[in-house]
Amino acid sequence: MTDLPDEKTAKAPAIPPTMDDVAALAKVSRAVVSRALSASPRPVSADKRDRVLKAAEALGYRPNLLAQSLTTKRVNLVAVVVNHIHDLSDLDLFDRLLGAIQAVGKQVLLLKVGSVDRVEEFLRDGVAHHVDAALVWSDFADAATVRRMFRSDLVVMMNGRHDALSPAVVPDEAVGIGEAVADAAAKGVRRAALVTGRASSLIEQARIASFRVAFAAHAITLEQTLQGDYSYASGHRAASAFLSGPSPDAVFCTSDAMAMGVLDACRPLFPNNRPQRFRLYGFDNLSLTDYDAYPIASIGFDKALFVEHITRLVVEPDVFVPGSPPVSVPTHFFPRATA
Known part of the structure; x- marks a missing residue:
């Protein structure tokens, strides 16, 4: 049988350092320590922050994140709600977005x-995380539903399903679409085909409507509309329609990934990436379109500006006044070889 140590020989458990200990060592107030160690934007001088960080490291102090969240009512978590991340445009955007959100001290x-069923599952089972904000791209959930999912009032909508209580950031797609169709018309295009994305998306419905308005304005006949899903594979499948019979003067795709599928399926019709039978236009202005393999003329917006607007709403939610219209980011046409 092992003897238990008596009171004289037993070691007392180490007492963890407190915020007061850090303040004493750094020779600052407890409030300054709180600001210096917080992700909050509240100001603290560089000298004091440096002293606090060195004191905290010397003492082995770790902030109590739970206590901070109870005090500030913030957990420094931001939910990003998507349908998927397999479209190439998602990679371009979300890499930039995650960096910006983390730069303001949130994860x-x-x-x-x-699917809609998945949204209902979240509502039925409850979401395990409280968040400071939810950023929504999925077109299966409206603003009111997302507020219920996260029990949070700050829901920033990018899917067209916002309401008067939710801020929204959306590209003004009509501008870039008008520029692209005008470019085609100036080059003699009179007959067009349109390869579209998911029909249930409100953003996609508005995008298709903008193309139809632009075609009518420039006397271009829309001869074919082919259903895709924004993916490379769906564009590759759609290309069979342009290979098997008379092709239009131009093919417009509502994503660059679909345009890449069309281009690869029709490579013989694009010697040195130049159009021989029809011109090709994409949408998203992916970074890949700047490379020699896919020099696709495209429509896009400034992603840095788009992310800046979203991040500001996360950091300064009070800038949104209920009932305000969506923040609009203009799109533009980027000419390249396929046009």
Whole structure:
């Protein structure tokens, strides 16, 4: 049988350092320590922050994140709600977005919502995380539903399903679409085909409507509309329509990934990436379109500006006044070889 140590020989458990200990060592107030160690934007001088960080490291002090969240009512988590991340345009945008959110001291919780049933499942079972804000791209959830999912009032909508209580950031797609169709018309295009994305998306419905308005304005006949899903594979499949019979003067795709599929399926019709039978236009202005393999003329917006607007709403939610219209980011046409 092992003897237990008596009171004289037993070691007392180490007492963890407190915020007061850090303040005493750094020779600052407890409030300054709180600001210096917090992700909050509240100001603290560089000298004091440096002293606090060195004192905290010397003492082995770690902030109590739970206590901070109870005090500030913030958990420094931001939910990003998507349908999927397999489209190439997602990679361009979300890499930039995650960096911006982390730069303001918050972490990202990514949720994939692939159907209306999945949204209902979240509502039925409850979401395990409280968040400071939810950023919504999935077109399967409206603003009111997302507020219920996260029990949070700050829901920033990018899917067209916002309401008077939710801020929204959306590209003004009509501008870039008008520029692209005008470019085609100036080059003699009179007959067009349109390869579209998911029909249930409000953003996609508005995008298609903008193309139809632009075609009518420039006397271009829309001869074919082919259903895709924004993916490379769906564009590759759609290309069979342009290979098997008379082709239009131009093919417009509502994503660059679909345009890449069309281009690869029709490579013989694009010697040195130049159009021989029809011109090709994409949408998203992906970074890949700047490379020699896919020099696709495209429509896009400034992603840095787009992310800046979203991040500001996360950091300064009070800038949104209920009932305000969506923040609009203009799109533009980027000419390249396929046009």
